Amino acid sequence: xxxxxxxxxxxxxxxxxxxxxxSETMQEDWQWGFRLTSRTMAxxxxxxxxxxxDFLIEDGGLxxxxxxxxxxxxxxxxxxxxxxxxxxxxxxxxxxxxxxxxIPPKDSETxxxxxxxxxxxxxxLVVKDVPQGLTLDPHxxxxxxxxxxxxxxxxxxxxxxxxxxxxxxxxxxxxxxLAVQGGEVWKKTLGGEDGGLGRKYVHAGETAVCMIxxxxxxxxxxxxxxxxxxxxxxxxxxx
Amino acid sequence: xxxxxxxxxxxxxxxxxxxxxxxxGLLGQIRQIKDQHVRxxxxxxxxxxxxxxxxxxxxxxxxxxTSCGTCETVFEPWLELEKxxxxxxxxxxxxxxxxxxxxxxxxxxxxxxxxxxxxALLISFQPALLVFDAAGDLxxxxxxxxxxxxxxxxxx
Numbered sequence: 001x002x003x004x005x006x007x008x009x010x011x012x013x014x015x016x017x018x019x020x021x022x023s024e025t026m027q028e029d030w031q032w033g034f035r036l037t038s039r040t041m042a043x044x045x046x047x048x049x050x051x052x053x054d055f056l057i058e059d060g061g062l063x064x065x066x067x068x069x070x071x072x073x074x075x076x077x078x079x080x081x082x083x084x085x086x087x088x089x090x091x092x093x094x095x096x097x098x099x100x101x102x103i104p105p106k107d108s109e110t111x112x113x114x115x116x117x118x119x120x121x122x123x124x125l126v127v128k129d130v131p132q133g134l135t136l137d138p139h140x141x142x143x144x145x146x147x148x149x150x151x152x153x154x155x156x157x158x159x160x161x162x163x164x165x166x167x168x169x170x171x172x173x174x175x176x177x178l179a180v181q182g183g184e185v186w187k188k189t190l191g192g193e194d195g196g197l198g199r200k201y202v203h204a205g206e207t208a209v210c211m212i213x214x215x216x217x218x219x220x221x222x223x224x225x226x227x228x229x230x231x232x233x234x235x236x237x238x239x
Numbered sequence: 240x241x242x243x244x245x246x247x248x249x250x251x252x253x254x255x256x257x258x259x260x261x262x263x264g265l266l267g268q269i270r271q272i273k274d275q276h277v278r279x280x281x282x283x284x285x286x287x288x289x290x291x292x293x294x295x296x297x298x299x300x301x302x303x304x305t306s307c308g309t310c311e312t313v314f315e316p317w318l319e320l321e322k323x324x325x326x327x328x329x330x331x332x333x334x335x336x337x338x339x340x341x342x343x344x345x346x347x348x349x350x351x352x353x354x355x356x357x358x359a360l361l362i363s364f365q366p367a368l369l370v371f372d373a374a375g376d377l378x379x380x381x382x383x384x385x386x387x388x389x390x391x392x393x394x395x
Contacts, residue, residue: 066384068364069307075364077384115382119364 002156002229009151010133012047015239017151017162017208020182022233024226027154030133034149036099038121038142041113045146046098047134053089053096062087066115070122077115079103088118090127095134097127157230158215158222164238168209171202182235187214201231208236286356290375292330298371299324299393301383302334302353302362305341309384310366316386318346320393336365368392 006020009030019026032047046052053076056062062078069075070090078087083103090097099121103112124142128135138144151162163171177184183205190198199214212230215222291298301317303310321331333347343350353360362369366383383389 066382066388067309068366068382068384069304069309070364070382074308115384115388119382123363 002226004233007153008132010130010135011149011151011238012045012134012136013146013149014135014137015164016237017239018235018237019153019160019162020233020235021155022229024156031152032133032149033152034146036136036144036146038124038144040117041101041121043099043101043121045136046100047095048098050091050094050096053091053098056087056089056098060087068115068119070119071127075115075119075122077118079112086112088113088115090122092127092129092134094129094131097134097136155230156221157226158213158219160230160234161211162236162238163209163211165204165207165209171209171211172204173202177202177204180232180234182233185231201227203231203234203236205234205236208238210234210236284358284377285375286358286360286371286377287375288351288356289332289369289371291371291373293328294373296328296330296373297378298330298332298375300332300334300351300369300371301389302336302360302365302367302369303342304335304337304365305339306337307365313366313383313386313389314342314345314347316389320390321348324393334360334369336360336362 002021002023004020004022005026006018007026007028007030008016008018011017012032012034017030029049030047031049031052034045036043036045057078061081063081065077065079065086067074067076073093074091076089076091078089079085080087086101086103088099090099099118101113104110121144124139124144126137126139128137136146138146148167149164153160153162173186173188175186177186180203183203185204186202188200188202190200201212201214203210203212212227214227216224216227289298289300299321301313303314317333324331330349332349332351333342334351334353335342336353338352338354340350340352362380364382366389368379368381368383368389369377370379372378381392383392
């Protein structure tokens, strides 16, 4: 039997997000992902706990290419094993900031960004790191936009991906869903039949939409009762 | 009739002259604003102490702190690279960003304290390879993430 848990975090765009649900477990820290576009670069960004880079290095087999000290913090450029992807990681006090992209083929006219280009990008952002979250604020006139921001929380009933409702209307059905305490719920299958990986629950509240992987039969600790408990008690607010 | 046409012609010329004066005034104001902007930006990027010895040469400086790991990694290779830069007619310097001079006793020829420069050297990263011209203007600043990167930058 789970207990009611509420976690409040600061999203990278400076908005406060709170998640309440009854669950046996819920990951304490937050992981955020989004796209960032500047006048010269289009990259994927992850904000996660401070040791997330260590996990990436170990699990993703990243090798260090260059490293500098940026505003007193370590900024490292990595390539993956196959030299197909680059990752720039800034280790901050409470969180890590990871910027990543694809390395163009050797015969391509475009090149992977240099450390100078990454530093130039960071110089156009005000990065503020507090225990509740790490925020990025583009300088006025920099032309930088941040979009498709998602949050992630892992519970014993499956991982939850959170979206701001204004950015996730495409996930919602036109048919009414099952009414629950925190909004409506739909069951969906995305991307065809793939052995269960595409099965999702979509939970929509007033300000947020959540996608919960239906891992029943995939992860041994996920139970039907746990899923029902999560879906019927989940309340998400995206400020 | 001729009198009316003549007065219209005079009025038109007066209008043209007024527009020309107005345009010249506008250009003057734009020039003034530009000058003010240049005056407000230039001092931050000019460091007379780091001026290159001649118009055809450069001062190439490595900015380091004692707390950065890569600063330690690139210091020894820098001592070798600066020999070639000096042989090519450039001036070299090592800029201590944190006011600590451990570099002189380890072989650095000219160590400049960032805190003693006439303008604030606002570089967000270290190590940094900085290039100055004969006026002391900072013309480029590159992050140096490895000894290889330093070698490549010094050859450019």
